[in-house]
Amino acid sequence: MLNIRIEPIAQKKPKPDQNKLGFGNYFTDHMFMMNYTEGKGWYDPRIVPYGDIALPPAAMVFHYAQEMFEGLKAYYTADGTVQLFRPQKNIERMNNTNERMCIPQLDPDDVLQAIKAIVDYDKDWIPTADGTSLYIRPFIIATDEHLGVHIAKNYIFAIILSPVGSYYPTGINPVKIYIETEFVRAVKGGTGYAKVGGNYAASLKGQEKAEKLGYAQVLWLDGIHRKYIDEVGAMNVFFVIDGEVVTPALDEGNILPGVTRDSCLALLRSWGIKVTERKVSIDELVQAYDAGKLDEAFGTGTAAVISPIGELNDDGKIMTLSGGKIGPISQRLYDTLTGIQWGKKEDTFGWTVKVN
Numbered sequence: 001m002l003n004i005r006i007e008p009i010a011q012k013k014p015k016p017d018q019n020k021l022g023f024g025n026y027f028t029d030h031m032f033m034m035n036y037t038e039g040k041g042w043y044d045p046r047i048v049p050y051g052d053i054a055l056p057p058a059a060m061v062f063h064y065a066q067e068m069f070e071g072l073k074a075y076y077t078a079d080g081t082v083q084l085f086r087p088q089k090n091i092e093r094m095n096n097t098n099e100r101m102c103i104p105q106l107d108p109d110d111v112l113q114a115i116k117a118i119v120d121y122d123k124d125w126i127p128t129a130d131g132t133s134l135y136i137r138p139f140i141i142a143t144d145e146h147l148g149v150h151i152a153k154n155y156i157f158a159i160i161l162s163p164v165g166s167y168y169p170t171g172i173n174p175v176k177i178y179i180e181t182e183f184v185r186a187v188k189g190g191t192g193y194a195k196v197g198g199n200y201a202a203s204l205k206g207q208e209k210a211e212k213l214g215y216a217q218v219l220w221l222d223g224i225h226r227k228y229i230d231e232v233g234a235m236n237v238f239f240v241i242d243g244e245v246v247t248p249a250l251d252e253g254n255i256l257p258g259v260t261r262d263s264c265l266a267l268l269r270s271w272g273i274k275v276t277e278r279k280v281s282i283d284e285l286v287q288a289y290d291a292g293k294l295d296e297a298f299g300t301g302t303a304a305v306i307s308p309i310g311e312l313n314d315d316g317k318i319m320t321l322s323g324g325k326i327g328p329i330s331q332r333l334y335d336t337l338t339g340i341q342w343g344k345k346e347d348t349f350g351w352t353v354k355v356n
């Protein structure tokens with residue numbers, strides 16, 4: 001159990017217009033912080049005003065990227081309570097990432113307490129407009145002032161909060177995705193399954209290319225065969241092929257084990273829809289498209305929720321899906337998932353956790 005001290009902000013900031021939030025543009029009045037030093041463990045848990053973190057220029061995170069982050073959301077429900085969606089899954093993934101990045105483990109109960117405490121403290125920032133939520137971004141950085149490539153002995157764990165609308169400016173409307181064949185995001189044995197900034201830095205070159213061509217994001221292929229589908233930049237990906245839902249399996253360690261991905265698998269199975277986690281090759285997709293059997297495609301993620309894919313570009317071959325509209329499975333998943341998250345639908349899975 002953490003003993004969290006509180007240092008309130010002197011003057012609260014004005015709140016942004018809830019209908020123009022976008023994603024990750026605004027930050028609340030406070031943040032949670034805690035330090036770690038080898039031999040001492042995690043210490044000084046505190047809620048302090050949101051503001052700059054002063055670090056020496058030689059702080060290791062700036063040079064060797066020993067860091068990690070997470071992403072989850074808090075929702076205002078119809079009955080005025082605030083709830084989180086499956087926070088334990090994020091916390092579990094957080095410690096898996098820490099293990100890969102040689103960052104010290106956190107006590108899962110302490111992390112949940114910290115998340116609840118900061119969300120509750122800044123709850124006046126949780127937006128209530130349709131389709132909005134409070135995005136929670138926990139992260140850890142290595143802070144040793146040192147230039148040798150070693151595991152750090154000092155870290156900061158922080159949680160910042162951002163009131164958000166939809167991740168894509170198009171909202172729930174389908175996005176156009178570019179299949180990347182030149183650059184890769186992750187390889188077997190790398191950090192693909194971990195939530196680390198380096199994976200996203202490695203994705204920027206492909207993302208830049210895709211955006212110049214008018215695409216929202218990149219669909220990444222595996223780094224070895226350049227053949228099997230991994231994931232989209234900020235989302236896991238699902239395809240509906242001839243009535244069967246398929247999504248790339250996690251076993252190669254290249255893919256982020258998404259909480260939304262896992263929830264979609266559970267929902268689809270509970271509806272009796274056939275869903276398989278397996279390798280999906282780009283050739284299989286193209287063949288299914290040519291045979292008129294690629295019924296739907298969608299991305300899943302905390303930030304993106306369910307994002308239908310309206311177009312795939314495979315080296316100039318344009319595949320238009322569901323007539324460029326949201327398909328029935330994507331729509332049902334979106335409605336059910338967001339219904340549970342906003343407390344409008346019964347949570348039969350026990351996924352939601354009250355903050356207050």
Ligand code: COI
Pocket residue numbers: 070071072200234235301302303304
């Ligand atoms: C999320 O969905 O929470 C993510 O972290 C994706 C992204 C915004 C990098």
